[in-house]
Each structure stands twice: as structure tokens, then as C-alpha cells.
Amino acid sequence: MRKRIIAFISAIVVILVAVVGYNLYNNRQTRSNSSTVGRQSSQQVTRSKTTKSNGNGKTLVVYFSRKEGVSGGPLKVGNTKVIADYIQQHTGADEYEIKAAKSYPKGYQATADQAQKEQENNARPKIKGSLPDVSKYDTVFVGAPVWWGEYPMIVRTFLDATDLNGKTVIPFTTHMGSGLGNTQEQLEKQYPKAKVRKGLGVEGTEAKNSKGTVDKWLNKLGY
Numbered sequence: 001m002r003k004r005i006i007a008f009i010s011a012i013v014v015i016l017v018a019v020v021g022y023n024l025y026n027n028r029q030t031r032s033n034s035s036t037v038g039r040q041s042s043q044q045v046t047r048s049k050t051t052k053s054n055g056n057g058k059t060l061v062v063y064f065s066r067k068e069g070v071s072g073g074p075l076k077v078g079n080t081k082v083i084a085d086y087i088q089q090h091t092g093a094d095e096y097e098i099k100a101a102k103s104y105p106k107g108y109q110a111t112a113d114q115a116q117k118e119q120e121n122n123a124r125p126k127i128k129g130s131l132p133d134v135s136k137y138d139t140v141f142v143g144a145p146v147w148w149g150e151y152p153m154i155v156r157t158f159l160d161a162t163d164l165n166g167k168t169v170i171p172f173t174t175h176m177g178s179g180l181g182n183t184q185e186q187l188e189k190q191y192p193k194a195k196v197r198k199g200l201g202v203e204g205t206e207a208k209n210s211k212g213t214v215d216k217w218l219n220k221l222g223y
């Protein structure tokens with residue numbers, strides 16, 4: 001009888017230890033998961049310190065840009081980032097940079113070859129880190145260098161993964177003669193329920209001198 005009572009108490013103790021241990025483990029997992037998500041999103045979206053409102057709600061500037069230029073660079077800041085920053089300064093928007101999980105080669109020709117292959121294969125190169133929570137924004141600017149007449153395929157990765165229907169979406173590019181390329185049409189096709197507004201294409205070599213042009217364009221858009 002005494003043996004039975006001891007066995008019963010031991011079984012209860014084992015069950016209690018298992019339940020408490022499982023709960024402790026679960027709590028720790030939940031805490032570490034949420035802190036990882038928090039860290040990723042605050043890492044990649046640069047929150048504006050100067051949020052201005054033009055009555056259109058919150059604005060996000062998404063851009064992809066390389067520092068290598070076409071002559072092997074390196075530039076201090078990529079051409080498209082220059083324009084993204086001008087838009088950010090004027091609108092008080094948040095900023096999100098699309099970064100490639102596997103960086104593009106430094107040289108122009110190697111990047112040109114890779115970009116061409118990606119286009120031919122309709123590839124969706126992986127983006128590094130997390131995507132922004134676009135549900136918070138009413139207006140999203142989408143900027144990139146024109147690559148072979150259109151957005152680089154890594155921007156298409158972003159567009160496929162992000163639903164901007166119902167929002168105002170505005171393209172901008174830097175380029176060497178193609179203007180906006182077909183970026184405006186790409187956005188219209190991708191998001192039939194978005195309001196795609198008139199974009200701006202700036203010659204890459206003129207990016208730094210184009211603050212006035214950017215401001216004028218934004219004024220026309222109501223910013």
C-alpha cells in the first residue's frame with residue numbers, strides 16, 4: 001500500500017514538472033519570436049521624424065538602388081536613393097530600402113548580364129530581411145533604376161509580395177535615357193485597384209541636382 005502511495009505521488013510530481021516546464025518554454029519562445037519580428041521591421045523601415053500630413057494619410061517611400069553606378073562607382077549614395085531621400089524630406093514619409101539577399105556584382109557588365117538573365121527567366125530574386133507592413137500607409141512611392149526598360153526583377157519580388165490595391169501608388173526612377181521605362185504600366189497592371197499617379201524619371205547623373213524638379217513634381221501631386 002505504502003509503495004502504491006509513493007508511486008502515485010511521484011507520478012503527480014513528474015506531471016507537474018512537465019506542465020510547468022512546457023509553459024515556461026512556450027512563454028520564452030513567444031517572447032523571442034515577437035522580439036525578432038520587431039527587430040526586423042524597425043531595422044528596415046526608417047521611420048520619419050518629421051511626419052507631415054497633406055491629408056492623404058501616411059506615406060511610404062520604397063526604393064532599390066545600387067552604389068556602383070554604371071562606370072564601376074562606387075557612388076557615395078546610389079542615384080535612386082538620392083531621389084528617394086528628396087521625396088522623404090519633402091513628404092515626411094517613412095522609407096524602406098529593398099535589399100537583395102544576394103548582392104549584385106560590383107561591375108556594370110556583370111550586373112547587366114545578371115539583370116538580363118533575371119528578366120528573361122521572369123525571376124524573383126530574394127529580398128534580404130522582412131517586408132514593411134504596408135497596411136499602415138495610404139500612399140506608396142516605388143522607386144528604382146530602370147534596368148532594361150523596366151523595374152529590376154527584385155522590385156517585382158516586392159510588388160508580388162505586397163498588395164497595394166486600394167492605395168495611391170507613384171513610380172519614380174533614375175535612368176540613362178529611358179525615363180520611367182514601363183514602370184507606370186507595370187504598377188497599373190500589378191494593382192488594378194490602386195490609383196497610380198504620374199511618376200518622375202530623373203537622369204542618374206542629374207540626381208543630385210534635381211531637388212527642385214522633385215519638389216515641383218510633388219507640389220503638383222498635392223504635397
Ligand SMILES: Cc1cc2nc3c(=O)[nH]c(=O)nc-3n(C[C@H](O)[C@H](O)[C@H](O)COP(=O)(O)O)c2cc1C
Pocket residue numbers: 064065066067068069070077078079080081108111112113115144145146147148149150174175176177178179203204205
Ligand atoms: C543592369 C542595368 C541595366 C540598365 N538598363 C537601363 C535602361 O534600360 N535604360 C536606361 O535608361 N538606363 C539603364 N541603366 C542605367 C541605370 O538606370 C542608371 O544608371 C541609374 O541611375 C542607376 O541607379 P542607382 O544608382 O540607384 O542604382 C541600367 C543600369 C544597369 C546597371
